[in-house]
Amino acid sequence: MQILVGTRKGTYVVEGDGRRRSWKVGSLSHEGSEVFHVVADPRHPGDLYAAVNSGFWGPMVQRSRNGGRSWSEIATPLTPARKERKPEFNSDSPSSPVTRPVNNLWHIEPGLAGEPKVLYLGADPHLLFRSSDLGKSWEPIAAINDHPDRKGWAPGFGGACLHTILLDPRDARRLYVGMSSVGTFRSDDGGASFRPTNKGVMAPFLPTKYPETGQCVHHVAIDAADPDTFYRQDHGGMYVSHNRMDSWVRIGKPLGDDFGFGVASPASAPGKAYFVRLDGRARVTGEGHFQVHEWNDTTRRWRKLLSPKAFPGHFGVQREGIATDNLDPAGIYVGTTTGQLFVSPDAGRSWRLVPFQFPGIHSVSVANPP
Amino acid sequence: MHEVHLDSWLREFGPRGSERLEAESIAQVLDLLESRYPRLRYKLRDETGELRRYVRVFVDGKDVSATTGVATRLTGDRTIDFLHSIAGG
Numbered sequence: 001m002q003i004l005v006g007t008r009k010g011t012y013v014v015e016g017d018g019r020r021r022s023w024k025v026g027s028l029s030h031e032g033s034e035v036f037h038v039v040a041d042p043r044h045p046g047d048l049y050a051a052v053n054s055g056f057w058g059p060m061v062q063r064s065r066n067g068g069r070s071w072s073e074i075a076t077p078l079t080p081a082r083k084e085r086k087p088e089f090n091s092d093s094p095s096s097p098v099t100r101p102v103n104n105l106w107h108i109e110p111g112l113a114g115e116p117k118v119l120y121l122g123a124d125p126h127l128l129f130r131s132s133d134l135g136k137s138w139e140p141i142a143a144i145n146d147h148p149d150r151k152g153w154a155p156g157f158g159g160a161c162l163h164t165i166l167l168d169p170r171d172a173r174r175l176y177v178g179m180s181s182v183g184t185f186r187s188d189d190g191g192a193s194f195r196p197t198n199k200g201v202m203a204p205f206l207p208t209k210y211p212e213t214g215q216c217v218h219h220v221a222i223d224a225a226d227p228d229t230f231y232r233q234d235h236g237g238m239y240v241s242h243n244r245m246d247s248w249v250r251i252g253k254p255l256g257d258d259f260g261f262g263v264a265s266p267a268s269a270p271g272k273a274y275f276v277r278l279d280g281r282a283r284v285t286g287e288g289h290f291q292v293h294e295w296n297d298t299t300r301r302w303r304k305l306l307s308p309k310a311f312p313g314h315f316g317v318q319r320e321g322i323a324t325d326n327l328d329p330a331g332i333y334v335g336t337t338t339g340q341l342f343v344s345p346d347a348g349r350s351w352r353l354v355p356f357q358f359p360g361i362h363s364v365s366v367a368n369p370p
Numbered sequence: 371m372h373e374v375h376l377d378s379w380l381r382e383f384g385p386r387g388s389e390r391l392e393a394e395s396i397a398q399v400l401d402l403l404e405s406r407y408p409r410l411r412y413k414l415r416d417e418t419g420e421l422r423r424y425v426r427v428f429v430d431g432k433d434v435s436a437t438t439g440v441a442t443r444l445t446g447d448r449t450i451d452f453l454h455s456i457a458g459g
Contacts (some may be wrong), residue, residue: 055424056425057414058413060424076412099418101420
């Protein structure tokens, strides 16, 4: 079992024992770079991918073929409109960019088991790419990247990020994306076309409260047992959909402030989702302590997993900051913007802090045992 | 012939020491460097051809990053430094 941690200063691989109670933090990779997402490829055990964003040298897709011991840069997708650069030597004045370059890489999603060489990648500004050769090359998904409405797509505070990519495990033609300040979209034809799927999701920051697009989705998790069901953390609250995102029902109102960024749903607990509720203004856990809430979609009830005394303080958690493993009982892993990594090996009954002070954590994911 | 120096942080991608080359512009310097060191592509400038935000280029000690940038014309023999700016935290 490995926890993969992307931070403001690089990548860590944290090795756990079989009981998920003892953790050993490996050395820092991608030193100095912001790492927005690290993910294991379950089709190729030992293969890891990282979305590395260097403040100086730009975005890079990096891959490890040995479980994180070493990494190397593979192809990084470029802005589709100018794949081949043509410098202007005869100009006496600096040329202005014709198009915006790929800014930050946000999410890498390995394809389904039946497509062993497929990868998807989401980037800023609102870009989606697909690789069919494990990242040797990338093809832009025109239905998103050249979408006729994209001129009206505004960036969120974190940028114009395409940060969520979800695949229907039953049908490789069906995929879902989430973009900040734009909302969610579904494709039923392998990415040839996408349509917005935000019905019922409120956009409290817009004059029209329920527009077709413009919602600021923060993250979405798919239910492993029922891939028609999704759990959504939006700027405008916590939602569930039972119909492939055709419509959404707000579930977070009983919590009062149901703001947050991260959500995860474990494979071993169908119908359950874990949200890290944050104070909508301060963007840290409310009431002065670390907390995770469990949504039970069968009973339609919430359960708070941590007592106020467990971990006092105000903790920020970003959109990729919570993950679950595929064991039973489920492990829950939460990384904070102040560098704490919380672990529950028993679906939230007990929690421990990995005894290591990380840099601010952007993403947490799990490399499950084969 | 120009002499080009790269930031030590870029040695992972480019030359370890200085590089000597003929070029008529900063853009052409970058083209030549990238052809010799393919891993340097898109590190100093993005795919639109612009210098990255925190990359600074100096010609004979003068910062041209925010003025003529990659279009800076080069004549004679120049010393060109590519550095990363003071940023971060």
